[in-house]
Amino acid sequence: MKNWLFILIGLLCFNLTAQVKTEIFESFKLQERRGVSYYFPEDYSEEKKYPLLVVLDAEYLFDLVVANAKFYSEHQRMPEAIIVGIHQFENDLRWEDCDFEQTNGLPTEKGAKFYEFLGTELIPYLEISYNIAPFKMFIGYDITANFGNYFLFKDRSLFNSYLSISPVLATEMESRVPSRLSDLKQEIFYNVVLEKEKTEDRQRILQMNNAIKSIDKESLHYFFDEYDNADHVSIAAYGISKAFDNVFKIFRPISPKEYKTEILTSDEPVIKYLEDRYDMIESLLGFRKPVELNDIMAIYAACLKKDDFESLKPLSEICKKQYPDAMMGFYFEGEYYEELGEPKKAFKTFEKAFQMEEIDFLTKDMALEKIDALKADFGY
Numbered sequence: 001m002k003n004w005l006f007i008l009i010g011l012l013c014f015n016l017t018a019q020v021k022t023e024i025f026e027s028f029k030l031q032e033r034r035g036v037s038y039y040f041p042e043d044y045s046e047e048k049k050y051p052l053l054v055v056l057d058a059e060y061l062f063d064l065v066v067a068n069a070k071f072y073s074e075h076q077r078m079p080e081a082i083i084v085g086i087h088q089f090e091n092d093l094r095w096e097d098c099d100f101e102q103t104n105g106l107p108t109e110k111g112a113k114f115y116e117f118l119g120t121e122l123i124p125y126l127e128i129s130y131n132i133a134p135f136k137m138f139i140g141y142d143i144t145a146n147f148g149n150y151f152l153f154k155d156r157s158l159f160n161s162y163l164s165i166s167p168v169l170a171t172e173m174e175s176r177v178p179s180r181l182s183d184l185k186q187e188i189f190y191n192v193v194l195e196k197e198k199t200e201d202r203q204r205i206l207q208m209n210n211a212i213k214s215i216d217k218e219s220l221h222y223f224f225d226e227y228d229n230a231d232h233v234s235i236a237a238y239g240i241s242k243a244f245d246n247v248f249k250i251f252r253p254i255s256p257k258e259y260k261t262e263i264l265t266s267d268e269p270v271i272k273y274l275e276d277r278y279d280m281i282e283s284l285l286g287f288r289k290p291v292e293l294n295d296i297m298a299i300y301a302a303c304l305k306k307d308d309f310e311s312l313k314p315l316s317e318i319c320k321k322q323y324p325d326a327m328m329g330f331y332f333e334g335e336y337y338e339e340l341g342e343p344k345k346a347f348k349t350f351e352k353a354f355q356m357e358e359i360d361f362l363t364k365d366m367a368l369e370k371i372d373a374l375k376a377d378f379g380y
Contacts, residue, residue, distance in 0.1 A: 029116040035087035039066045041080040049133040049287040051081045056144035057094060058085030061236060065139060068240050078248035079285060082130060098147035105171030107150060115150055119158055134286030137161040141236055142168045149173055152180045161189035163243040166235050174204040178211035181220055187284055189221045189247045193239030195230040250280055253294040263302045270302045271311035291322050297360060312336035327356035331367060347374045
């Protein structure tokens with residue numbers, strides 16, 4: 001309790017209406033006052049959960065991460081996120097915080113304290129104070145990138161995702177990381193981004209890359225991106241956006257390419273693709289994403305294209321729940337009954353659709369056409 005009291009007293013309160021705020025965190029573990037920057041989405045809500053992105057080298061990387069996260073979330077390419085950046089520039093603190101013993105590759109005494117600061121003070125404070133989703137991402141650059149690896153060696157990794165930008169590897173880390181990733185029994189996204197120009201650790205990073213690539217494991221999502229034209233400075237800008245593309249791909253709306261190459265070619269019911277996709281999002285990110293209209297219409301189009309009319313019924317139930325005032329739930333259900341050979345049920349269902357709001361390409365005229373056709377064929 002005393003530890004938490006020190007933390008809560010040391011952390012100045014701030015207003016969430018400010019998107020970015022820098023405060024002083026009084027760390028009991030470090031026995032230091034540390035500068036910390038926070039970013040919250042403009043429409044932060046107690047009703048939603050937000051992934052947490054932890055950024056070291058905040059003076060260099062925090063603004064880059066925030067800008068990319070805002071841009072990606074505004075275009076539905078990733079969920080809105082809370083971002084915390086730890087300042088380490090003054091007095092070269094990044095090297096003290098993240099240094100390691102040359103003999104065994106373990107953090108120095110100061111590094112061990114910094115590890116505890118992140119894992120037992122700062123992140124727990126945010127978790128009890130704000131709506132943090134289970135999904136957490138670590139972002140670091142050269143020496144601070146290596147530091148993230150230490151969190152892999154807990155019984156359960158504190159972070160679900162790692163972005164290691166041109167890392168300076170600790171002793172034997174090129175073999176320890178692949179071994180640990182192979183043993184971990186949880187979903188892990190591990191991103192390494194490297195420039196083509198020579199660095200002191202380049203060959204060891206490539207050795208690590210080869211070892212990780214050989215791991216055959218569904219729960220490990222590994223990405224290695226190397227850029228010809230980047231140098232050791234510009235690689236950071238390349239790496240952040242690419243990592244967001246890699247990690248949050250499943251969060252994006254279904255694309256035309258995905259529709260053609262994955263949905264239409266699958267032998268499974270069309271609705272299963274949608275259900276699996278959103279179950280995976282919930283499993284990985286820790287919250288249920290509302291089903292997007294784009295995805296509903298893609299699945300609907302696939303139902304018609306593949307004559308998979310059985311999938312229309314569960315799709316209609318999703319629509320009724322997600323868009324209760326719109327006509328498409330009852331319209332899809334009406335088509336299901338129509339194909340099932342139950343015209344009376346289809347007629348009544350299309351009547352309900354006609355009374356509700358139009359949405360996307362579905363109009364009252366379309367429902368009326370269905371009603372008139374059933375009247376003509378069956379005399380309702």
